[in-house]
Amino acid sequence: MTLEVLWEKLADITTKSGMKCGRSDQCNADCCRPSVSGSEPGVTPPEIELINGFLAKQRGFRFYEAGEDSCKFLDKNGKCRIYAVRPIDCRVHFCIDDxxxxxxxxxxxNLVEDYHSRHDVEFMETELIDSFKFSGEH
Ligand code: SF4
Ligand code: SF4
Structure with missing residues (x-):
């Protein structure tokens, strides 16, 4: 299954099950701020490849726009700047109300777990936020 097909399946599941941000009026994209949420999304080499391909087409892409304590792709308005190619972990996280x-x-x-089980997700998990150098990043 390609990542694109998996994205569609996950979107279908989350839409049909009515999953959405439960505390959207109480947070500032807290799930993208490890210092607040206490966790980081997992990411795999194929996802990194897609993100890098996306970044290679961007001009003047700014990392860490929302501050050093956020995911490097979060902009200052709380939006994901790589939304179209964000990792699958980011696609299935919707907070409970409180x-x-x-x-x-x-x-x-199950779909996320199955995909992660077939890739080197542990290696990339800590790299997304801190040390992996993406295309265009210094
Ligand atoms: S998933 Fe949770 S932390 Fe993330 S934007 Fe939605 S409500 Fe906020
Ligand atoms: S990749 Fe996007 S959705 Fe995922 S943590 Fe970073 S800013 Fe948030």
Whole structure:
């Protein structure tokens, strides 16, 4: 299954199950700020490749626009600057109303787990935020 097909499946599942941000009026994209959420999205080499391809077409892309404590792709308005190619972990996280915990959905979780099990996700998990140098980054 290609990443694009997986994205479509995950979008279908989350839409049909009505998953959406439960505390959207209480947060400032907190899930993209490890210092607030206490976690980082996992990312795999094929996802990195797609992100790099996306970045290679951008002009004047700015990393860490939202501050050093955020994901390097978060802009100052709380929007993901690589939204079209964001990792699958970022596609399935929707907070419960009063918590940063994600709404459970076993179908989405199984698909993510299956994909991660076939890739080197552990290596990239800590690299997304801090040390991996993406295309155009210094
Ligand atoms: S998933 Fe949660 S932390 Fe992220 S934007 Fe939605 S409500 Fe905010
Ligand atoms: S890649 Fe985008 S959605 Fe994922 S943590 Fe970073 S800013 Fe948030």
């Amino acid at each position: 918590s940063l915990a994600s709404r459970p959905n076993h179908k989405a979780a």
